[in-house]
Amino acid sequence: MPCIIAIHGLNPKNKERHAERTWELNGKMWLRDFLPNQLPQARVMLFGYNSNVSIQSSAAGVREQAQNLLSRLWLERQGCESRPIIFIAHSLGGIVVKEALVQAKLGHTFESIRTATYGIAFFGTPHRGSHLAKMGETLAKAVRAFLRTPSNTFINSLKENDLYANELSANFGQLLEDYKYINFYETLPLRSLGIIVEKKSATLGLPDSRELTVALLGDHESICRYISEDDDNYKHVSGLITRFAAIAMKECEEASLFGDSSAESTLAGLTLVEHVESKIYMIPFGRNTKFVGREVVFDQLKSLVLPIGTNSRVALFGLGGVGKSHVAIEFAHRISTEFQASVFWVSASSIDRFREGYNAIFDEHIASDSDSDTKCDKAVRVKEWLEKEHDEWVLIIDNADETSLFEPSQQGKQGENHSTLDLIPNSQRGTVLVTTRNRAAGVKFTKGAANTMIEVTPMTAEESKLLVKNNMIDHVLEESEMDKLSELLGYLPLAIVQAAAFMQENTMSIGEYIELYNDSEETSMDLLCEPFETLGRDTGVPNAVATTLIVSIDQIKERDPKAVEILQLIAFLDRNEVPKSLVQHRIKRALDLTKALGTLKAFSLIVPTDGKGNFSFHRLVQLVLRKWLILESVYEDKSIQAMELLDEVYPDATFENWGICAAYLPHAQSVLALIPEVQGESRKKRIHMQEGIAYYLWSQGHYKEAENLDSLIVEEKKREFGPEHPETLKSMTGLAATYHDQARWAEAEELDSFVLEARRKTIGSRDRLTLTTMANLATTYVSQDRMEEAESLRVEVYETSKSEFGEDDEDTIIAMTSLGTLYIDIGKVEEAAVLIQRALTWRKKKQGPEHKDTLVCSNTLAKVYKAQGKLQEAEELASQTLTISEAVLGLQHPETWIRKTVLGDIYLERRKLDVAEKLFAQLIEDMEKGKAPRYDILERILRLADVYRAKGNEREVVKLEGKALAGSMEALGPDHPFTMRCLYFIAVTHKQYGRDAEAIRIMTLTTHKEEKVLGPYHNSTLDSFHMLREWCGDDGAIQNLLDIEAEGAENPASWEEWTMIERPGK
Secondary structure, three states, X not given: OOEEEEEOOOOOOOOOOHHHHOOEEOOEEHHHHOHHHOOOOOEEEEEOOOHHHHHHHOHHHHHHHHHHHHHHHHHHOOOOOOOOEEEEEEOOHHHHHHHHHHHHHHOOOOHHHHHHEEEEEEEOOOOOOOOOOOHHHHHHHHHHHHHOOOOOHHHHHHHHOOHHHHHHHHHHHOOHHHOEEEEEEEOOOOHHXXXXXXXHHHOOOOOOOOEEEEEEOOOOOHHHOOOOOOOHHHHHHHHHHHHHHHHHHHHHHHHHHHOHHHHHHHHHOOOOOOOXXXXXXXXXXXXXXXXXXXXXXXXHHHHHHOOOOOOOEEEEEXXXXXXXXXXXXXXXXXXXXXXXXEEEEEEOOOHHHHHHHHHHHHHHHOOOHHHOOOOOOHHHHHHHHHHHOOOOEEEEEEOOOOHHHHOOOOOOXXXXXXXXXXXXXXXXXXXXXXXXXXXXXXXXXXXXXXXXXXXXXOOOHHHHHXXXXXXXXXXXXXXXXXXXXXXXXXXXXXXXXHHXXXXXXXXXXXXXXXXXXXXXXXXXXXXXXXXXXXXXOOOOOOOOHHHHHHHHHHHHHHHOHHHHHHHHHXXXXXXXXXXXXXXXXXXXXXXXXXXXXXXXXXXXXXXXXOOXXXXXXXXXXXXXXXXXXXXXXXXXXXXXXXXXXXXXXXXXXXXXXXXXXXXXXXXXXXXXXXXXXXXXXXXXXXXXXXXXXXXXXXXXXXXXXXXXXXXXXXXXXXXXXXOOOHHHHXXXXXHHHHHHHOOOHHHHHHHHHHHXXXXXXXXXXXXXXXXXXXXXXXXXXXXXXXXXXXXXXXXXXXXXXXXXXXXXXHHHHHHHHHHHHHHHHOOOHHHHHHHHHHHHHHHHHHHOOOOHHHHHHHHHHHHHHHHHOOHHHHHHHHHHHHHHHHHHOOOOOHHHHHHHHHHHHHHHHOOOHHHHHHHHHHHXXXXXXXXXXXXXXXXXXXXXXXXXXHHOOHHHHHHHHHXXXXXXXXXXXXXXXXXXXXXXXXXXXXXXXXXXXXXXXXXXXXXXXXXXXXXXXXXXXXXXXXXXXXXXXXXXXXXHHHHHHHHOOOOHHHHHHHOOOOOOOO
């Protein structure tokens, strides 16, 4: 076995054990701990030297160490001079090895070392200057990496005088043909220093038969350090060195048979691969040093391909631009270096390209003088040769996207009419690997063997980030920006490389590119269309992301018009969770729909998300579909068609339709955002769809979003029909509801009052629409604590509904429930019980116990029980109702929150304070997470404060009341009734804990504000004034109010001062 001699690089600081540490990681030195497992008989030696001497004396020091290496090695090899030598050198240690071989050539003493040397494995050795630096400057950069200091005599010498570097290159150039070389080079920057030895400098530029160049994923220091035998870099390195050693020994044995005279000629003609005549590498692309990740795919490939012939056919399929060809290229190089199988590459972007590839194999490796017959079918001969004569091979057929490539030939056709499928070799000696964007083509190729199909999906977030790093080496990169860019481009490798190329070409940072990409959808589309050059891309295949995906669309267009119709629709939908039922409204025949969706899945343009036919599609597919429609000049027409379809299928937002509304909502919103300005019938359909969306949003508690849509609709209808038209009034009612549920009661009252007067004038007081408006206005009055006005309206609505529509009509039941709820609030509990029980019985009979309206009545009955003092029954019914509500409506629905509030109030009443505390705390958290209206959250905060008041926890009461006040001031303003309610409770708290002066001042302020804003006879004003009189007597209360008036309470500074809360001491 050979002698393996490892030479470290510079040790400028004269560190101990530098010879070992060069090759060591975490206490594991691979030359000692791993390599002997593969080369048990090899003799592995480390050459250690004080390279600090070399640094201080430049060229003279290098020659001295080279001589030192030769003399020590000569002594060690006494008696075994013929054993072949393989040098392994890191960084500038390679300069020492080259100098040693030059010195050995110049004299006779060390001639045996020179002739016994088979080859050298260099790790990051600078052989020549790069395009950025002369040789001396390149060496100096490597030295600086080790010194970690800006200047040194060796560096200065190298920079000022390139003569030694040039002389060594010239001298060693005379020995190049004597040895074989493996040049390992780094692909990652070394800290802030960047790439120390670039590929061009780290390679010799010799033919493949004499030099292997290998990219390792690591920086200048880590490329020769490995943590375990499973390290990917170690596997690669050790595999090549083991092969190196085997060939060296074989040639050494052959040389001994023929004598020394033939040894040199035998060595000179040797290649790095044994049996060169039988192992062929027809890979048209060099190894991509920037390739990253995909280890899951490689593991799948290895399990299907290795040992060679395990499966005769394997297919890689996936979306265009996802990196299938690059995976195949990397796999080809791994196969050729690690497993020594022949690799052939054929492009199948067209039948002509496929035959050209086969012809090239024939011409280069099969053709002989006897094949001069022009009628010889070269492709058939290649198939036969691979099946019968050649051993251990992988044939890669790239870009086989057409299913017609794998259609069987028709009977009777001969020669050039053989189908591509007929030309695929079947042999236990080899494997055919196909890459295709069309899954259907892969299925035909593999003859339906699903277990030999591997889907290549977009990269993981970490892989994408690493790809960005590898393609933007000269940039300062922020983790957050790389994450954002990767997400923006959907983790699609082609898009990331394209973006990196654009940034490099235009000297842009990632942040600048993201800003440009987000400028507009048009800019995003243009960036995706930018052409660029990339390694490993077939010249017959477009390289820009947009054109790559449009190729897929054009192929679909030729074979499946129904699939194209789906693409024209989904271009305007949200890309996530597209319901099959929505697409069914466009493609109505079940078989047509199934086939069309199958075609789109086959090309990976859509991805199934469940077992029900729903699907999603890639972010960039969405953009490219729109670009395609623009190029086809049909964008506006197709967007309007999509909107009209959504208007047709979007259902009324009744409880029964909530599921469909939720599924269709993001798609309807997406279409609305993309359609152009429309007129006439299309405009009516657009408004109709907006109304349906707004109503559904309101029903789910998304009041602000509903308001935004309703406001637009009202303004449009005002312009088209006038303010009192029935259509306008209907939309005003919806808008008023959104105001009310955001606690904007004054605005809601104004709108409802206007609508009520207009309807009374046009359709009378007894029409259903008029009664509905009266009921809405009554609800606003309740929120404003105007109970007398609310009761008057609700009684009128209930009585009119009974007389006009009967007691069994649903509108009558709604009025009955509303009136019963009001009766609870004003203390008419027994009347409330009769009405609510009757309404609940009707709901259960007509709609069932789990209908949302039934749950409203059930929850209200629980409030009745609480008001009656039947707390056990109240708790049981409230708990049961909440459980059903959570199951039917969900934890985050506003009505579920109402039910939970009622149960919490009952717990508080029953003095179950810990349970009440936990419930309200969780409820507040859920509401904040669900983005509930601010008023609703603040109202629950006050309820939690009541729980702490009952527990005697003054600190929490003060904290929560202060939080509620601050939130109300910010969200609702100082004049809102809820803000004044907060002040009322704060005053009560001060009084409760003995801070009388503060309590009186804040209650005086509250009374004064309420009198100004709500009026002197409003219930809230009277409550506050009553409390003030109780605390300081009639005369004192009046005097305090007069003092407030004199101080000018409307002054903002004064207002802020009055609302300050004193916190209790620790």
